[in-house]
Amino acid sequence: MSLFYELIHQYDQITVFRHQNPDPDALGAQWGLVNWLKETFPNKHIYALGQHIGVKPHLFEAYDHIDDEQVNSSLAIILDTSNADRIDDQRYKTAKMSLKIDHHPFGENYAQHEIVYEGASSTCEIVTGLIKTFMLNEPISQKSAKYLYMGILTDSLNFSTSNVTHTTLENAAYLAQSHLDLPKINEELYLIDENEYKFVNMLRNSAIVQGALIYAIVTKALVDQCGITLNLAKEHVNDLGSVKEYEIWVLFIQQESNPSLYNGSIRSRNFTVNDIARKYNGGGHRLAAAVKSLSLGDIESVINDLKGRINDQKNS
Ligand SMILES: [Mn+2]
Structure with a gap:
């Protein structure tokens, strides 16, 4: 001090x-x-x-x-x-x-x-x-x-x-x-405008659920369609959370500078995610972490690792 x-x-x-x-x-x-x-x-x-x-x-x-x-x-x-x-x-x-x-x-x-x-x-x-x-x-x-x-x-x-x-x-x-x-x-x-509202609806509709994992991949085309920015889209990761059945929620956002790569935000209420994030150019807090510069193939691996985490903990 x-x-x-x-x-x-x-x-x-x-x-x-x-x-x-x-x-x-x-x-x-x-x-x-x-x-x-x-x-x-x-x-x-x-x-x-x-x-x-x-x-x-x-x-x-x-x-x-x-x-x-x-x-x-x-x-x-x-x-x-x-x-x-x-x-x-x-x-x-x-x-x-x-x-x-x-x-x-x-x-x-x-x-x-x-x-x-x-x-x-x-x-x-x-x-x-x-x-x-x-x-x-x-x-x-x-x-x-x-x-x-x-x-x-x-x-x-x-x-x-x-x-x-x-x-x-x-x-x-x-x-x-x-x-x-x-x-x-x-x-x-916290007040959002109509464009953001439209985006949140599209985000929730396009999200993919696999067991207790939910994730969405947000492209530049999608945010353009809603009239918001990729940076603002990233702030909406928790719009995929607060559902009892989903233990981990992830938002992948296409990079502006390199459209073949994506950054991601990973969140959970109970499951440690930052150790997995560190394997993918990322890190962060135990229950709130980020990953960086991933190809679509890398995204698949992250998803598999996170699903593995859910299965491990459910079986232990
Ligand atoms: Mn902080």
Whole structure:
């Protein structure tokens, strides 16, 4: 804990990074931390780095464009990212000092210092805990609190995943003290438009069920037909979940840059899936993992491995 404060006190220039194709946890942690640092240390220079924007860019802010020298002299804080390759802006390497804050398992040691809690339901939960201790439980600004709350809410699927603990709820309650408009945050995050609605219907209709496994392969042609993007389609993996009979659900999405390859998101309530994901250029959390750059043949192998996992556990 004290590591975080010592590092922050030591550096007047702080650069904040997160992973590529950011989800609301990566973005919420980044913008929550950046705003809180700016508010708390008005004399320091704080920068948010990255190129990729999330699927709801209007909910977050515009990145800083800074030159290499400014990165060199900074403390780099890298959020929600377990492997170095996935960091959006590789200049984190040139920073004077680096600190990783994350909740993903099986990480790589790319930073000089680490604050990693695999048990945390989100990176925002960890960042909130650090800030809460620093603030001696005094509330932070509504703006910073809202960003952090969005990450806690989305990564924990509205406080429903197995890694939600009293700490998750305490940290969310701490943020709620900043007069958050909770129904409005829910609307901003979860209301979908008609195009997305059309997509979800098509997704559910085209999904393939094999025993307790359900999966769908989403092509560019399909999303074009619905008027949405491949990136947005990926956010809908859990539209295949919450069915009692399906233990594992998987969404494969065609790559924009190489249409013969697909990325996938694998989810389960009970069955470990990240060890299988690691065999297919991926990884992630025990019950929520991703695979990358798969041919249709690879997809078949992933499906077989996942079916094997279901059979093994049912027989054991
Ligand atoms: Mn996360």
